Amino acid sequence: MIEQGETPEQAMIRETEEEIFVTPIEYEKVGIINFIEYYKDELATINMHVYAATN
Numbered sequence: 001m002i003e004q005g006e007t008p009e010q011a012m013i014r015e016t017e018e019e020i021f022v023t024p025i026e027y028e029k030v031g032i033i034n035f036i037e038y039y040k041d042e043l044a045t046i047n048m049h050v051y052a053a054t055n
Contacts, residue, residue, distance in 0.1 A: 008049040016053070026055035 002011040009029070016024050028051065035046040 009051075012049065012051050024051070024053040024055075027051045027053040 002008060003014075006014070012027070013024055016022055029049060030052050031050045033048040033050060035048065037044060037046065039046070
């Protein structure tokens with residue numbers, strides 16, 4: 001999840017480090033997937049930023 005004041009790129013790096021203990025060096029954004037679903041009883045749009053890391 002993207003924290004307040006954080007860019008999607010910063011969140012991707014942080015989450016990768018937290019989850020698999022790797023710091024991505026070479027990567028590119030390859031897309032955004034949009035979900036529309038209910039969250040806390042309200043309709044919400046959730047955007048998933050997708051990156052491909054090569055190193």
